[in-house]
Amino acid sequence: MSDRNQQFQPDQSDLLMELLAARRDVRGNLFLADELDQADIDQILKAALHAPSVGFSQPWEFVLVLDKVQRRQVADSFFAENQKALEQFRAGNYDAAKLEQYQALKLEGITESALNIAVFYNPKKGPVLGQTSMPDMGRYSVVCAVQNMWLMARSLNIGMGWVSILDPEKVKTIVNAPADRELIAYLCLGKVDQFYDQPELETLGWEARKATSQVVLSGHYPE
């Protein structure tokens, strides 16, 4: 391994910015049928294992799901939860055009992608350094691992999508997870022949990109 104390150069920082900006949430309609190379899967998992974790607790577990039956079961949970989501949007007074737009969106790639990875939080018994005042810190460590995976996948030109319209308990059952585990993310990974230029929901006008001035404050919120 290279020297961890190394000084990175400005062009390396620029490259990171390009990578952050080029990362996309990839859905089923963009995945190719090709298998992933084992070396690439290993590199993506290695990226996860180098994420920060509160108190160096490394409270993550990654279940690689290839089986078609399991994936069909997960997809069934998606369809059921997405129907509930639609009802919530309807109850939330979204107009007919917005509801139609929602229904037209492809929001997962569970069966089309080469690989699914279910990412769990494995809570430690007893106190964890850094987690005593903010109990969600362990979950947040697992999320940092997911973001590392997303960036590594993108640098390998592999698409990744995070599917969150799922019943976490159903996914736990499908992969036989112990009762104390908690599903943080369900990921779909695969080769793609393109990445969108900007987030699809931005392109479609589902939400507008916020200006920096809307979300960066100096010192405190206004009185």
Place this chain on the structure above:
Amino acid sequence: MSDRNQQFQPDQSDLLMELLAARRDVRGNLFLADELDQADIDQILKAALHAPSVGFSQPWEFVLVLDKVQRRQVADSFFAENQKALEQFRAGNYDAAKLEQYQALKLEGITESALNIAVFYNPKKGPVLGQTSMPDMGRYSVVCAVQNMWLMARSLNIGMGWVSILDPEKVKTIVNAPADRELIAYLCLGKVDQFYDQPELETLGWEARKATSQVVLSGHYPE
């Protein structure tokens, strides 16, 4: 902005792995007194704004804290919460040596760092696409932004530490945050003259690094 659909090269993926592995949680004893360049702060915030967010909700807010009085108040919260943490470790049957080790750790850099950033979750009223089944997804989007900041800071050779031994409600009061906001992270950033070769808690033997085989499972958990 460069072409988002660009193909990254293997050496760029290797560079990302180096960066992920070289990122450290930086504590107060390593920060230098130097100010940060505004261009670097802007780049770190830009990295945050390119994080993934559920339903493109961008539910993050960043409060830049420079004021010494505010920082002293935050540090006071750290000291109070750290005392409570020590009591939890004592109640958790940590032995005398481990308790002594805990007390010797420098766990924050609130006043020593050049800049603090309090990162909040700003929940949206009404349903959010992708968050209807997993309500924590908005919080997780904010965590992805924090990880992007961490990596960008490291690529600029700037140290960042995440302080979680704090009372989130006290921090909200100190920066006048509205009642509906939720503190996700309190970050300390500053120039450093070195990064540790490996996580300090690994070096000190507080926790051992887990093997890949302990946390990566194929298909499902064992019966």
